[in-house]
Amino acid sequence: MARSSAAEGPAGENLSSIPSALPANLVEFIEVEKTYAGHVIAVRRLDLVVRRGEFLTFLGPSGSGKTTTLNMLAGFERPTRGTIMLEGRSVDRLPPYERNIGMVFQNYALFPHMSVAENVAFPLSVRKVEKRDMSARVRRALEMVRLEAFSERRPAQLSGGQQQRVALARALVYQPSLVLMDEPLGALDKKLREHMQIELKQLHDQLGITVVYVTHDQSEALTMSDRVAVFESGALAQIGEPDALYKEPANAFVANFIGENNTLEGTIEQASKSSCVVRLRDNSRVKATPIGVMVPGDPTKLTIRPEQIRLAEPGSDEDTCLEGTVEGRIYLGDHQRLLLRLANGQELTVKIGADAGFQPGMPLRLAWSTADCRAFPASP
């Protein structure tokens, strides 16, 4: 975290001197559960820590509970069970307006009847900040998002990206220690979104604030976050740094949700702690690294990333070798992607160097190392 640069940050003066005595965990979810109408489970038994100063992303498909979790943290919804701690004390009875958390909404939620400057001044004016101080802070916040020239405009007169930046300035102007963002870039086009991702990340580094960010876009999560929490149907599937999630997914869901993966189904034949032999549908056998405890006879899902599959040298002795036929080829300049059909009928995508030429119908021998192929227990 580039906290040393916070002193230069326009709105970061007071944040640069965070006393070291503060606990490292800004937020703690302790066995938090949220159910609707008694039986619809939105979030199940969530234990989660947000570290001070980090950029944490809640990633998951829609309906996975990530937004509900964010809303509970913001105070818009109450946990059915469990406790949320903010700065070391429970906020279960604290209404949203007393939590001092900044929030950026998906549709920006700018106030249409106020000018840009009035929007940004709103959180200061409800805090009864003195007038002169207020206008200076509004100006600094608008400078921070490079919108100082637009202060008299109405939100409707701004582009989507500009509105987004106003919402950001409004959520940061009162220097909350925690800022929540609910899919803030969802409504922007791809190019602007990528630009805003960099800008957001820079602001985070500059100001030393803690950000909890919600998105369903895994590339967005991977590029921006210090840590990513992957949600699946109301439960936390895995939390960790982006490369850890990619390299060592803890379950089949994360393996498939983060990055691209091939999935093969089979049955465990032999299992030890570090490796196992899996029989595929056509009785061919592959070696894999087991994740979790499995015994022979268990159904399993194998995952192998397209870039970790290579062509087997003729006559070489590989851990795993499979026969396949080329069905299609996409040339992408720096690499090419082959769509293969295995002898057992399953499909496999392979990412391979651009030099070699392949024709549909060509038979290929594929290989990968045991460490790259992960066997997960298949949920029935």
Next chain:
Amino acid sequence: MSENRAPIISAEPRLPCGTAALAGVSAVSLRAKLRRLMPLHEEMRALTLAVPLLALLIVSFGVPIIALLSRAVYDPSIVNALPRTAEALQHLSAADPPGDDVFAALEADLKQDQAKGSIFEFAKSLNSRLSGARSQVLKTARLLAGGAAFSKSELVAAVPFWGEKETWSTIRGGAHGFTSFYLLSALDLRWGADGLTSVPAGEAVFLRVFARTFMVAALVTLATLALGFPLAYLISNLPPTLANLVLVLVLLPFWTSILVRTAAWTVLLQKFGLLNDALIALGIATERLELMYSRLGLVIAMTHIQLPFTLLPIYSVMRSIPPSQLRAAHSLGARPLTAFRRVYLPQALPGVMAGCLLTFILCLGYYITPALIGGASDQLISNFIANYVNVDLNWEMAAALSFMLLTFTLLLYAAFARFLGLDRFKLV
């Protein structure tokens, strides 16, 4: 958004009903926007589609209204009955007393009217402008019918009525056919021998009725707002299925004839009616209230009828305010009341204004409900207009009162439109 609505508020198709003046506030900018949106020939094509409606409006709405309203300022009954007198008066200034030539013309005119049998009509119409004139005219006509010729002094001696200033200023007022008499009367004013004066306190009635009409309209508007605003807020925050149900309950009476609803209220408001029974049973009132034929009963019934008109524009605006607005305000540190006042209310205001204006203007024209539920002192201006049309057959006075009502209404609308900006109006 305003672009989309531009063709709808475009003044052209509504010109005949006289609303062009209303649109005047933003007509220029609208026209400019319209021109940018569609070239002239497309606009003309669009207008062609509206031609049947335009024709219907002109024939069934514009022409009759203009014809009726013109009666407020054009009343040829005096000049028709006294053509020679009117001619002779042309040469006199208002200050000069009429001379022998005028009296000679008057005698000739009256004799002719008597012969034609139109003297009664003239006597009646003069009487409507000058009370007591009827018998005087008929008496003079009888005198003249004897065949004898009267000089000015002889006629004045026989019928002193003809020597009074008031008489001649009244005749002079009607001598052109065009008259300000009815319009001034609608405001309790009179252009008498000594200039513009208020009518005597005993005859003054219309200013009081106008004030009463505006008062009742304002009371009903406030009552519907007080009931409708919280209800609209509730409905806009309910889950959709429940919201639809409540909305249907609100609208159900809306689909019933106003006459039926008014009749229902006459049952409820009776001295021994349901409402009084309920009040007594609940111990709220110790004795039965006079709700029928009272201002209170009238306001209650009108409030019930008008509630959907106020509620629907408010609801439609509230529904368009996303829930994230209040959430954002809360997350930024605004307490519920502050968030409501500074974020929600300003955004709901155009709907509130539109709903209130709609109800207020509709209340100004209420007729059936005050006629059936209001007492003698609760009759609104429409009841007077109806009385002049149906009972007194004084269409000139009815036209003048209608004109004044229309003018007040338009002024009010223009003031609101200017205050809020026409584009910010949101009707259902």
